[in-house]
Amino acid sequence: MRRDIEPFFAPRAVAVVGASRTPGKIGHEILRNIKLSGFRGNIFPVNPNYGSVLDLPCYRTLADVPSDVDLALIAVPAKLVEGVVGDCVRKRVKSAIIITSGFSEVGRRDLEDRLVSMAKGKMRIIGPNTFGVYCARSSMNATFGPTKVLEGKTAFITQSGALGLALMDWTTEEKYGVSAIVSIGNKADVDDADLVEYFADDPSTSSILIYMEGLKDGRRFFEAARRAVRRKPMVVIKAGRSARGAQAASSHTGSIAGQDAIFAAAFQQAGAMRAEGMTQAFDWIQALNENPVPKGENVVVVTNGGGLGVLSTDRCEMLGLKLMDLSDDLTKQVQDVTPSFGSAKNPIDLTANADDLLYGEVLRLIMRRREVDAVIALFCQTANIDPGLVARAIVDARDKEGLDKPITAAFVGGRMSQMAYEKMLERRFAAYPTAERAVDGMNALMTRHRQLKSFGKGGR
Amino acid sequence: MRRDIEPFFAPRAVAVVGASRTPGKIGHEILRNIKLSGFRGNIFPVNPNYGSVLDLPCYRTLADVPSDVDLALIAVPAKLVEGVVGDCVRKRVKSAIIITSGFSEVGRRDLEDRLVSMAKGKMRIIGPNTFGVYCARSSMNATFGPTKVLEGKTAFITQSGALGLALMDWTTEEKYGVSAIVSIGNKADVDDADLVEYFADDPSTSSILIYMEGLKDGRRFFEAARRAVRRKPMVVIKAGRSARGAQAASSHTGSIAGQDAIFAAAFQQAGAMRAEGMTQAFDWIQALNENPVPKGENVVVVTNGGGLGVLSTDRCEMLGLKLMDLSDDLTKQVQDVTPSFGSAKNPIDLTANADDLLYGEVLRLIMRRREVDAVIALFCQTANIDPGLVARAIVDARDKEGLDKPITAAFVGGRMSQMAYEKMLERRFAAYPTAERAVDGMNALMTRHRQLKSFGKGGR
Numbered sequence: 001m002r003r004d005i006e007p008f009f010a011p012r013a014v015a016v017v018g019a020s021r022t023p024g025k026i027g028h029e030i031l032r033n034i035k036l037s038g039f040r041g042n043i044f045p046v047n048p049n050y051g052s053v054l055d056l057p058c059y060r061t062l063a064d065v066p067s068d069v070d071l072a073l074i075a076v077p078a079k080l081v082e083g084v085v086g087d088c089v090r091k092r093v094k095s096a097i098i099i100t101s102g103f104s105e106v107g108r109r110d111l112e113d114r115l116v117s118m119a120k121g122k123m124r125i126i127g128p129n130t131f132g133v134y135c136a137r138s139s140m141n142a143t144f145g146p147t148k149v150l151e152g153k154t155a156f157i158t159q160s161g162a163l164g165l166a167l168m169d170w171t172t173e174e175k176y177g178v179s180a181i182v183s184i185g186n187k188a189d190v191d192d193a194d195l196v197e198y199f200a201d202d203p204s205t206s207s208i209l210i211y212m213e214g215l216k217d218g219r220r221f222f223e224a225a226r227r228a229v230r231r232k233p234m235v236v237i238k239a240g241r242s243a244r245g246a247q248a249a250s251s252h253t254g255s256i257a258g259q260d261a262i263f264a265a266a267f268q269q270a271g272a273m274r275a276e277g278m279t280q281a282f283d284w285i286q287a288l289n290e291n292p293v294p295k296g297e298n299v300v301v302v303t304n305g306g307g308l309g310v311l312s313t314d315r316c317e318m319l320g321l322k323l324m325d326l327s328d329d330l331t332k333q334v335q336d337v338t339p340s341f342g343s344a345k346n347p348i349d350l351t352a353n354a355d356d357l358l359y360g361e362v363l364r365l366i367m368r369r370r371e372v373d374a375v376i377a378l379f380c381q382t383a384n385i386d387p388g389l390v391a392r393a394i395v396d397a398r399d400k401e402g403l404d405k406p407i408t409a410a411f412v413g414g415r416m417s418q419m420a421y422e423k424m425l426e427r428r429f430a431a432y433p434t435a436e437r438a439v440d441g442m443n444a445l446m447t448r449h450r451q452l453k454s455f456g457k458g459g460r
Numbered sequence: 461m462r463r464d465i466e467p468f469f470a471p472r473a474v475a476v477v478g479a480s481r482t483p484g485k486i487g488h489e490i491l492r493n494i495k496l497s498g499f500r501g502n503i504f505p506v507n508p509n510y511g512s513v514l515d516l517p518c519y520r521t522l523a524d525v526p527s528d529v530d531l532a533l534i535a536v537p538a539k540l541v542e543g544v545v546g547d548c549v550r551k552r553v554k555s556a557i558i559i560t561s562g563f564s565e566v567g568r569r570d571l572e573d574r575l576v577s578m579a580k581g582k583m584r585i586i587g588p589n590t591f592g593v594y595c596a597r598s599s600m601n602a603t604f605g606p607t608k609v610l611e612g613k614t615a616f617i618t619q620s621g622a623l624g625l626a627l628m629d630w631t632t633e634e635k636y637g638v639s640a641i642v643s644i645g646n647k648a649d650v651d652d653a654d655l656v657e658y659f660a661d662d663p664s665t666s667s668i669l670i671y672m673e674g675l676k677d678g679r680r681f682f683e684a685a686r687r688a689v690r691r692k693p694m695v696v697i698k699a700g701r702s703a704r705g706a707q708a709a710s711s712h713t714g715s716i717a718g719q720d721a722i723f724a725a726a727f728q729q730a731g732a733m734r735a736e737g738m739t740q741a742f743d744w745i746q747a748l749n750e751n752p753v754p755k756g757e758n759v760v761v762v763t764n765g766g767g768l769g770v771l772s773t774d775r776c777e778m779l780g781l782k783l784m785d786l787s788d789d790l791t792k793q794v795q796d797v798t799p800s801f802g803s804a805k806n807p808i809d810l811t812a813n814a815d816d817l818l819y820g821e822v823l824r825l826i827m828r829r830r831e832v833d834a835v836i837a838l839f840c841q842t843a844n845i846d847p848g849l850v851a852r853a854i855v856d857a858r859d860k861e862g863l864d865k866p867i868t869a870a871f872v873g874g875r876m877s878q879m880a881y882e883k884m885l886e887r888r889f890a891a892y893p894t895a896e897r898a899v900d901g902m903n904a905l906m907t908r909h910r911q912l913k914s915f916g917k918g919g920r
Binding site for chain 2: 024029144145146158159160161162163165166169170172173211213237239240241242243244245247248249251252276277278279304305306307308309310311313314315316317318323342343345347349352380381382383384412413414415416417418434435436
């Protein structure tokens, strides 16, 4: 366990230096979020101008705070940061998140280096130039982003502030739960490698997602990643792949994006799954979080729409997912329960008349089979079948027969289909609005299966 | 103009043979949809068992209908279809849509061939095994799908019933308007080539979208496509790319999917844009429908999130979209209006403080420039900026300065971002929930630009 990192995520006492009474100001929003998020430790606003902020007693300086402080959030103007870091060190604060910007990202690496050397060996620093840290386990939202964050299993480390903030909204909207969010900022001290090591050990984290533009110490990161991947899946979005993208990354975070081919090979070797963009990354993470890893490569697709079956078969084949040939025995069982029948080959086409009862029955038949490793259930909205009922039948079938097998689903259609898959998300089911995305989710699970197999784990 | 096809889309009188009083029955749903959709022609239910259906006088047989009939919808059991087709021919009905299934798709090509030869030279047939036809121009929803369809500019031809029905819901949910939807069924008579020729001439259609599993007469289709593409863009989803997908297509619609490489080359040569799946196809269509074609290849990206800028730059480069270098002059103009500034290089990063006023001002500056051909505007939800206001500023900037330039946008974040881009869709703006998709939309426009250029059209 990385004890030096722990105070960022499980502090008993937090100080907000630069706390403000003015809504909209960062020093106000962070304090407000910490207070509203249900954090159970002590919260100490620090600002010489106020006696209290948000009904909390406010202290002139850190030195005046009448208790130890595990974590200081620093939201003062750039020119005051150095003084506050000095105060932190004197107060023996264990960790500091420097929200303030105006350091290496605008060319002032000298200022940043000074902060790090002041704290060296005494206090760890996240930032500067970050929006903060959220930790589900501590019910601590120490960010100036949205107050409400959905608790879940993924630790998200982001080098982009805006993307991270937008994602915080996604957690509630798209039901992508997170165990932690770290806006890693300029990485003056704590970097991706530190956090990967920490989250690899963190029992409340079951997957790690990173948005990254550049790395300072590539070797150390890939070493940490390689070890972490043996314990939990890791998905990385590495921006700055193209020459012009790398140039944009350099003016964004001052990162040297590096040769993309080298990164690609290193991710591959470390076992980190590299996503093309945010949607794919979250789709993968959702499938990985809500499912067991398949024990083999045999996939079965069930659909009520022949076209959807064909499209998803194409995508499976493109990605290297193996649609198994069904045994005669299973084929017969499926045919027996289906009055009017499309196709009992894989993809199984239950035809547009398929209702919740038929979906449930066929899925239970399939999931009971030892030779089936994974299932993709697809539904096209039709005139007379309620997608909500079908969604419930699919989740029930999983809960009853399929808890040892991964399953992803797509509901394609209008508002009713959308409501149906959103209900499934609430029941911790990896559901999507398109067949492509349900297949992509399964692909992440199959990649994980192959990884575990290469580690000598998993398998039937 | 294909006069033989016209009665399917602009009939003066429609008969529904097999009209039913029972909600849920196809013969009921189709009649109900035609009636509720605002069709202005005459509607004649035909069924020997009823005196009236849905308050319309019902006739025992087609012969009893007291007027000419341009279009007959046939929704009777398979064994009665042949008799009804005979009735149609005797009544000199110009066109028939055979909803009924149970023909070549279940191996009874003989039955299907007989219907075609009965009608040959006298009546055109769509189907059998279709869900019908929708035509915006005639306000005619002659399908058993959802009643409400959003009117727009795309003609959609689908070989998959379920996908087509699901898509009908998308038209209202995702604001993908259509000029027509044709469920083409078994293509016993009317096929893709006929419809492509028809829609190429149809003034209410400005783009053509096809979901296809197989073709009977490839040469004729590609010839028709080549001609149509000179007039309007065409997007094709061709399923059955993979060996197993082709096998699934064969058990779905009895189609021979054919060698995918041959299809790929033929689509390329004809200028039909081949999409990987439904989402990409609709994203392309939306960008094409709501925008002028760019006059050159110079793209500018504007964002409030550096990370989003980097990711979208990567995607642009991957797809071959050219992010132009901004002139010193334009760079200075942009810098002058921006108090605190991220990057005036392309992608232009307005930083997280950018509000609607700044977006509006910078977009107007860019769009006024003759050397700029296309713009991608990206917004990451932040704590204190209202996405709705930014969305409005972007649409206003287009309406004021950019009507000759294509622009796509993405709003990334939670519910407020979603509401923002949905509002943009209502204002006929190609907006998306992710940056990848906004870039993909622009890519379709640039592909179209290159096509037109190869035809000697377009350019600055």
